Amino acid sequence: MAKRPMLEIAALEKRFGDNTILKQIDLKVAEGELVFVIGPSGSGKSTMLRCCNRLEQPTSGDIIVDGRNIMAGTSRDLAQMRLQIGMVFQGFHLYPHMNVLKNVTLAQRKALKRSKAEADVRAMDMLERVGLAHKADAYPSELSGGQQQRVAIARALALDPKIMLFDEPTSALDPELVGSVLKVMKDLKSKGMTMLVVSHEMGFARETADRVVFMDGGVIVEEGTPDEIFGAPKAERTRAFLSRVAG
Amino acid sequence: MDILIDQFFNVAIMQKAFPLLLKGLWMTLQLCVAVILLGLVGGLFVALGNLSPRRWLRWPTIVYIDVFRALPPLVLLIFIYSGLPFAGINVSPFTAVVIAFLLNNSSYYAEVYRAGLISVAKGQWEAAASTGLSRSQSLVYVVLPQAVRNVLPDLLSNTVEVVKLTSLASVISLSELLYSADMARSVTYNASPLVLAALFYLVLLWPLVRLVSHFQRRLAA
Numbered sequence: 074m075a076k077r078p079m080l081e082i083a084a085l086e087k088r089f090g091d092n093t094i095l096k097q098i099d100l101k102v103a104e105g106e107l108v109f110v111i112g113p114s115g116s117g118k119s120t121m122l123r124c125c126n127r128l129e130q131p132t133s134g135d136i137i138v139d140g141r142n143i144m145a146g147t148s149r150d151l152a153q154m155r156l157q158i159g160m161v162f163q164g165f166h167l168y169p170h171m172n173v174l175k176n177v178t179l180a181q182r183k184a185l186k187r188s189k190a191e192a193d194v195r196a197m198d199m200l201e202r203v204g205l206a207h208k209a210d211a212y213p214s215e216l217s218g219g220q221q222q223r224v225a226i227a228r229a230l231a232l233d234p235k236i237m238l239f240d241e242p243t244s245a246l247d248p249e250l251v252g253s254v255l256k257v258m259k260d261l262k263s264k265g266m267t268m269l270v271v272s273h274e275m276g277f278a279r280e281t282a283d284r285v286v287f288m289d290g291g292v293i294v295e296e297g298t299p300d301e302i303f304g305a306p307k308a309e310r311t312r313a314f315l316s317r318v319a320g
Numbered sequence: 321m322d323i324l325i326d327q328f329f330n331v332a333i334m335q336k337a338f339p340l341l342l343k344g345l346w347m348t349l350q351l352c353v354a355v356i357l358l359g360l361v362g363g364l365f366v367a368l369g370n371l372s373p374r375r376w377l378r379w380p381t382i383v384y385i386d387v388f389r390a391l392p393p394l395v396l397l398i399f400i401y402s403g404l405p406f407a408g409i410n411v412s413p414f415t416a417v418v419i420a421f422l423l424n425n426s427s428y429y430a431e432v433y434r435a436g437l438i439s440v441a442k443g444q445w446e447a448a449a450s451t452g453l454s455r456s457q458s459l460v461y462v463v464l465p466q467a468v469r470n471v472l473p474d475l476l477s478n479t480v481e482v483v484k485l486t487s488l489a490s491v492i493s494l495s496e497l498l499y500s501a502d503m504a505r506s507v508t509y510n511a512s513p514l515v516l517a518a519l520f521y522l523v524l525l526w527p528l529v530r531l532v533s534h535f536q537r538r539l540a541a
């Protein structure tokens with residue numbers, strides 16, 4: 074069964090000055106699919122993800138989310154389209170001057186124009202889902218890194234995105250807190266969320282990913298199922314990278 | 321000793337001068353409110369222009385901030401009040417003071433805002449943008465509250481400076497607090513009204529400077 078693509082990256086190029094960081098990237102993520110991106114530092118993983126909601130302006134190429142090209146349109150259209158693309162950052166980036174509930178309701182109120190009552194209900198649902206409903210009144214500084222990241226996930230989910238982008242969501246966490254975030258992501262996947270994940274958690278990828286993409290030097294070197302990439306990588310560069318991270 | 325008390329702390333004269341000084345205080349407060357409020361708003365826009373990626377916005381604000389921080393406020397004031405009439409532009413003393421000190425003061429506020437805005441991590445803008453907030457929404461709800469909190473002592477210090485600055489208005493005979501006190505001094509041949517005015521300034525500003533210290537200590541902690 075061929076599912077419709079929820080995200081389509083087509084001929085994406087990104088240059089910083091004379092440096093070409095991304096070269097002709099093509100990638101499709103189908104509805105409900107979890108695509109896992111690996112690659113060495115500096116290979117362009119974050120840049121690719123950030124081009125998907127135009128936090129980074131692509132030099133050329135197209136980003137199509139559920140049939141709509143986010144490269145077209147005014148800045149207001151862009152804000153509207155970003156509502157459909159949830160993003161989770163390595164550094165959480167919760168708003169430190171607002172409590173957890175306000176963190177999760179702000180964009181619902183101001184961008185989606187939901188009523189306060191509606192936004193609160195939705196926020197509490199999402200906080201419940203990430204296991205933090207009891208922290209609604211807490212401030213980010215009172216939470217552990219793992220809890221902050223789960224609030225950040227709830228903040229993105231509350232906007233009913235069509236796809237979620239994760240940029241190394243567990244890299245800033247103490248090892249004992251990583252599991253709680255991965256559990257939430259696994260739960261999301263099982264509920265049918267479309268996800269594009271940059272991470273070094275290979276165990277998570279093996280268990281949860283539908284496809285693994287290996288990037289190096291601004292190109293997609295190889296992609297396949299987790300078994301294919303981790304079990305029998307074809308490209309020499311993939312093999313070298315995997316043996317390095319396996320330690 | 322008695323002469324000293326009679327000349328500087330003469331209660332009878334202070335009582336007589338009190339109503340006049342109150343009127344002066346009222347004028348000083350009006351000046352402060354106008355200059356501070358307009359300065360806080362104007363300074364923010366200047367700071368935003370200064371941080372804009374657009375060159376045509378950045379350049380004029382750089383010039384603005386430099387020029388009006390370098391020009392002595394008294395020179396500005398006298399130029400506007402006594403110089404502009406030569407070009408056929410007449411402004412009231414009150415307007416002249418507000419314009420002169422606003423130009424000076426908003427450029428200082430702008431520098432403070434600028435420091436505050438760049439102290440907020442880029443990730444905050446990005447998180448806000450990624451959730452569909454516009455640039456101005458991100459500024460108002462996410463970045464500005466943090467920026468202001470980070471530079472609150474400097475914003476307050478600058479506000480204290482504005483209050484002090486208004487005493488310069490006396491040179492163009494605007495009857496604010498200092499001018500009124502000096503009037504009273506000249507009719508009573510006694511310095512006590514000036515001492516009373518100094519007390520007024522102290523009562524007005526002391527809580528503010530206390531607050532500055534308080535915030536500085538809290539931010540340092």
Ligand SMILES: Nc1ncnc2c1ncn2[C@@H]1O[C@H](COP(=O)(O)OP(=O)(O)OP(=O)(O)O)[C@@H](O)[C@H]1O
Nearest residue numbers: 089092094112113114115116117118119120121241
């Ligand atoms: N704003 C920028 N200006 C100039 N160069 C940049 C900028 N952002 C990223 N780069 C460069 O682009 C390249 C790819 O960076 P990117 O952050 O996408 O890599 P990454 O694969 O996410 O690496 P890591 O695993 O370390 O996070 C790097 O060489 C980086 O120096």
Ligand SMILES: [Mg+2]
Nearest residue numbers: 118119120241
């Ligand atoms: Mg990265």
